[in-house]
Amino acid sequence: MIIIKILFGFLTVVAIFSALMMITSKNPVYSVLWLIVTFFSISGHYILLNAQFLAIVNIIVYAGAIMVLFLFVIMLMNLNKETEPQKNRWIKMIGAIAGGCLLLVLVAALKDVGLKKQVAMVNGGDIGLIKNLGKELFSTYVVPFEISSILFLSAMVGAVVIGKKE
């Protein structure tokens, strides 16, 4: 149990640190790389919760496809530290204070909510495996699954229509 706690703490620290680095680094390429680190640590959390399918999908879809797309767009536009627009210091401070207030309010509201005894099962349980998820996905959720394929098709058409030169 102690090793799971250590792993949880390590992954949490990595996730929060790299998320903070993502929003503070000046160079957009570094932001993308830090966000990939965050996604990997969230995948580590999924593996800790034994949600193996989601961990792999998270790495393939998010850290693989989506982040490479972001990186391509940033390199295509040749964005770097010099072209990065900066807000003035007051706006930044106000944004940080607003986000901090949200954090404070949510933590204060959920601190005594009576979930202290509730435990998320780590290192066990087989609902996160492909067998169970696939069975459920292709029986109960087969209609949303097909609708999401239509969504993908329309997103593809939309991206091509928006992106083409007129």
Place this chain on the structure above:
Amino acid sequence: MPINYYIFLAIALFSIGIVGVLTRRNAIIIFMCIELMLNAVNLLLVAFSKKHYLVELERLKVAGLEAVTNVGTDGQLFVFFIMVVAAAEVSVGLAIIVMMYRNIHSVDVNFLNRLKH
């Protein structure tokens, strides 16, 4: 692992995403912060799915039944669908950002104030 820890981790990641949206002016970075917020919610959904699974498992054990259940699968499937929608959203959103860059040669969201005038 207590569910509280996951709640606080998700809140922290979500708030970092909010701060990023409020403090940055680069449209791509704002978009990435939205992805971070989606991921925070995903993590919380998976944690709660495992919590419900454990509760159901203990209930079955107390009732003396066979410990086989798929309670909590729904939460993980919702995460899967959120990822699907996020992938579609990213493709359209990045196309919009590329078009915006082609028109005004910048990704600074402060130049997008045509609706104000």
